[in-house]
Amino acid sequence: MISYTEAHKIVIETVKDFGETQVHIMDSIGRVLSEDILADRDFPPFNRSTKDGIAVNAEHVKINNPLRIEGVCAAGDPQKKLQDPAHCLEIMTGAVLPLNCDAVIMYEEVDIENGKARISSSPKPEQNIHRKGSDQQKDELILEKGEQISSQNIGILASVGKESLRVKKLPKVAIISTGNELVPIDQVPEIHQIRTSNSYTLQALLKQLNIESELMHIPDEKKILEKRIREALQDFDVLVLSGGVSKGKYDYLPEIFEKLSVQKKFHRVAQQPGKPFWFGIHQEYKTHIFAFPGNPVSTYVNFHIYFNDWMDACLGQSSKKYEIRMNDEVENPTDLTKFLLVSANHEKAVLTGDLVNGNGSGDLVSLSKASGVIKVDKQSAFKVGSVFSYIPFR
Numbered sequence: 409m410i411s412y413t414e415a416h417k418i419v420i421e422t423v424k425d426f427g428e429t430q431v432h433i434m435d436s437i438g439r440v441l442s443e444d445i446l447a448d449r450d451f452p453p454f455n456r457s458t459k460d461g462i463a464v465n466a467e468h469v470k471i472n473n474p475l476r477i478e479g480v481c482a483a484g485d486p487q488k489k490l491q492d493p494a495h496c497l498e499i500m501t502g503a504v505l506p507l508n509c510d511a512v513i514m515y516e517e518v519d520i521e522n523g524k525a526r527i528s529s530s531p532k533p534e535q536n537i538h539r540k541g542s543d544q545q546k547d548e549l550i551l552e553k554g555e556q557i558s559s560q561n562i563g564i565l566a567s568v569g570k571e572s573l574r575v576k577k578l579p580k581v582a583i584i585s586t587g588n589e590l591v592p593i594d595q596v597p598e599i600h601q602i603r604t605s606n607s608y609t610l611q612a613l614l615k616q617l618n619i620e621s622e623l624m625h626i627p628d629e630k631k632i633l634e635k636r637i638r639e640a641l642q643d644f645d646v647l648v649l650s651g652g653v654s655k656g657k658y659d660y661l662p663e664i665f666e667k668l669s670v671q672k673k674f675h676r677v678a679q680q681p682g683k684p685f686w687f688g689i690h691q692e693y694k695t696h697i698f699a700f701p702g703n704p705v706s707t708y709v710n711f712h713i714y715f716n717d718w719m720d721a722c723l724g725q726s727s728k729k730y731e732i733r734m735n736d737e738v739e740n741p742t743d744l745t746k747f748l749l750v751s752a753n754h755e756k757a758v759l760t761g762d763l764v765n766g767n768g769s770g771d772l773v774s775l776s777k778a779s780g781v782i783k784v785d786k787q788s789a790f791k792v793g794s795v796f797s798y799i800p801f802r
Contacts, residue, residue: 409676409683412713412745412783418673419687419714422696423721426577426645433565436557438618439575440723445551448568450541454487455505459536461514463506465493466531474524481506496525505537512536554724576723579645579696581621583610584637586628586651586661605772606650606707613711614648617719621648634664641668641695648715651702653686661699662686670697678786680744681706685714704772709747709781712799732761732782732798739789746786749778752798759798 410418428442457463463481475496481488483502490497490508497506505512511531519526544550550564551557557565557575565573585607593608607623614621622644626636640647653661653675662675665688672688679685685706686699698715700707720727732752740746750761761782766774782796790796 409678410674412677412679415674415677415679415685415687416714416717419718420721422673422689423718424579424645424694424696426579426722428574429577430572431575432572433562433570436565436573436575437559437562439557439578440725441551441553441555441557442574442576444549444553445565445568445570445573447544447546447548447550449546451543451545451567452538452540455540456538457481457499457501457503457505457512457536458538459512459514460501461499461512461516461536462496462518462525462527463490463499463509463512464496464531465490465509466511466533466535468493469496469511469527469531471528471530472526474526477520477523477525510534510537556723556725578617578619579722580643581614581619581646581648582624582640582644583607583614583621584624584626584640584647584649586626586633586649606702606704609704609708610648610650610711613708613715617716619719628660630660630664633660634667637661637664638668641670641690641693644695647695647697647699648711649697649699650707653699654684654701665697665699670695678744680742680746682710682747683744685710687714705749705766705775708775708801712781712801713747730759730780730798730800731795732759732780733793733795734761734763734782734790735792736763737790737792738763738782738784738794738796740784740786741789743786746784747781747799748784749774750780750782750798751777752779752800761796761798 431439464475469475478491478495478497479488481497481499481503483500485503487504488497488506490506493508499512510533512535513527513531514536517528550568551561611621611623624636626633649661653659665672670688670690675686676683677685681703682701684701688697700710717727749764749766751764752759752761764774764778778801780798780800782798784796
């Protein structure tokens with residue numbers, strides 16, 4: 409049995425590049441860019457008005473001297489020209505600044521009557537003008553390769569005409585559940601059975617990472633397990649399993665992995681929950697295997713502390729680090745690294761947490777009340793107000 413620190417290090421060191429793919433702009437949120445995004449023209453592409461008002465030549469404007477209005481410049485109109493610098497043009501926000509104009513006076517500072525405008529203060533050149541190329545110039549870098557795309561980037565991508573773009577490819581994942589006690593969710597279980605839940609939890613977690621997955625259930629029969637897992641090793645980049653790796657009589661997976669020439673990186677970690685966690689790689693097919701324990705809290709927590717960080721590393725992303733100040737005394741008298749469920753809150757810009765009391769690693773209700781876990785080192789005790797590493801669930 410190895411420590412959590414050793415296990416985490418081993419998992420992160422097995423990063424894999426899954427290649428690149430092309431996606432539509434609206435399928436790109438959360439994905440990682442595989443190309444630099446450059447400005448295809450100056451931004452803004454012209455001198456634009458930032459206010460509704462009148463466009464003038466500042467040098468020729470005098471207070472209380474009426475300016476004849478030559479016309480109107482609307483957003484989307486081609487550039488117009490002020491014919492007489494002692495006159496003005498009405499202009500709307502976003503419109504091209506007319507030739508022979510160098511300032512915009514907003515309507516709130518103008519009186520208009522009988523086709524003439526009268527101003528109460530002298531304008532300054534450049535006022536209320538968004539200069540061409542002042543945001544970005546053509547061919548300048550806007551978004552860098554390796555950056556994760558967020559919703560605030562979508563407008564930028566659209567503005568440079570990137571209807572589709574190259575992003576890092578995500579792994580093809582199979583979620584495998586084992587156990588004769590599991591029945592489909594649409595089936596009424598017998599008293600000795602339970603509905604499958606871990607598979608749907610894992611599928612939901614993967615979907616949050618934009619990873620599509622396929623669900624498989626295999627009964628606890630060695631020949632069937634061996635056949636189906638052999639096929640899955642060839643067809644998928646990653647296998648995520650729940651159950652079948654403890655020391656029970658029907659926990660066949662470690663034996664089958666060995667028979668199928670999967671290289672075991674480790675089995676059993678000095679942690680709680682998730683001590684039976686098994687991790688390995690099939691060297692020929694380059695398939696990664698995350699075999700989590702079958703209890704739902706163990707599966708959920710271990711996905712967050714291992715798979716999430718591994719996926720970040722595969723995509724070249726740094727996993728975010730958080731700290732939380734606990735409102736409870738926290739102790740861990742065991743020789744295991746413990747991950748305790750907590751409910752987090754923001755108090756005066758500080759993240760604080762309360763322990764969630766559960767009924768073991770099979771308690772789904774306590775899991776639903778938690779917003780994450782804190783990492784508590786072995787043989788330790790902490791007073792109220794102590795700060796811990798925090799792994800959020802959302």
